[in-house]
Amino acid sequence: MSAPLLEARGLVKSFGDNRVLRGIDVTVPAGSVTCLIGPSGSGKTTVLRSLNGLEMPEAGTVRIGDVQLDCGSRPDARAVARLRGQSGMVFQAHNLFPHLTVLDNVTSGPVFAQGRSKAEAREEARALLERVGLADKADSYPVQLSGGQQQRVGIARALATKPKVVLFDEPTSALDPELVGEVLRVMQSLAAEGWTMVVVTHEMRFARQVADQVLFLDGGVVVEQGPPSEVLVEPREARTRQFLQRLLDPL
Amino acid sequence: MNAIDWDLVRSSLGPLFGGLVTGTLPLTAATFALGLVIAVVVALMRLSGNWLVSAPARAYVSVIRGTPLLLQLFIVFFGLPSLGITLDPWPSAIIALSLNVGAYASEAVRGAILAVPRGQWEAAMTVGMGRVTTLRRVVLPQAARIAVPSLSNTLISLVKDTSLVSVILVTELLRKAQEIAAPSFAFFTLYGVAAVYYWVVCLVLSFGQTRLETKLSRHVAV
């Protein structure tokens, strides 16, 4: 079997005295969907941001494709940028560029960062917007869109640089409930197309239907991992059971 | 005694307008443009993590803001010649005013850059932009919008501050008024006309500021 597309080993990260990641391993095969779940403050976001160098762990390694980063060796900005170039990211708060049109948001990576021709990038961006159901919004500004539409533009922007893996940090948590579905459906169809995805989420239905593996984090460690049919349906660990129980019955 | 000589008002309108458009306005435009360039450079220097870069910028801002503009003008025009640097009134005026505006505007620009949310930097970096590209394509365009109100105030102050250069013999609106008033001692009349000119210019600029703010806030959620 060939090496997995993404491998993180032994990630350790502290904020001041607060040790947030205590030795995290993540292995993501190409074309698979990995969901990170866990209680608030368990370190999900920090893991995800360590995979593209937005956070720099004190120890551990991250490899995506043939780019490897040794986090403990105080890598320079160049090395971090190389790793970051392997992935795309979708943020909880979408972080679209408010001064650019939807189309220019999507072409921002290819044109400003990758130096590709504007005409070509625009053509691809239109196809991507079509793909997320927003072909008619190309010339709108982000502020003119609904939350769900904004997040779908965020997805198109992340895909435009042709990343090997797409990282999602709770892409639907900031949305009104009735807008969650349109974003999850786009993500589901991306998964079906074979995109490699790492998704921090509280959407258990999505995890159960779309994920190939689920990692349950608590207290900065991976407590349990496996296919959703195991972790989400018959968890082995008491902490996992408790967490799922609380999601089902918040009261 | 009649304080206002209306014939003199009428006959001075043209010459004072000349002082405005050949002195005050070009001086304002040139020094504001140069000041903005200085401001962006100094703001970026102050935001640098490198002490050797940020310290001189901080010192510059501190000195300029801590000394009178009139004194800065005197140092450039009367002081530099003793160091062997002799400048004409116009270059002296441009240098002193630009350095002054640059320091004040740099504070506004720095604040505006810091006010752009961190998520904008992060989003730009995740699509592959480096620091310089992120600044140019993402952060500065948004900072410009944030800085408009404060930079507009700087510009409006500058219009009036240019009158100080009359003391180093640059012929602008105020000096023109003095020249015309001197023979007949009609200072009240001439200064009154000059005041109206300054006021009208500032009114126009305030109006432009409002228009610009509206235009730039189009794409921003309220």
Ligand SMILES: Nc1ncnc2c1ncn2[C@@H]1O[C@H](COP(=O)(O)OP(=O)(O)OP(=O)(O)O)[C@@H](O)[C@H]1O
């Ligand atoms: N920049 C930071 N500075 C200081 N502490 C931080 C920072 N980022 C995260 N933390 C802390 O690290 C811990 C883990 O945070 P993280 O955001 O990774 O959790 P999470 O699992 O994503 O939680 P949530 O579900 O609430 O998003 C928390 O205790 C948080 O307060």
Ligand SMILES: [Mg+2]
């Ligand atoms: Mg989080």
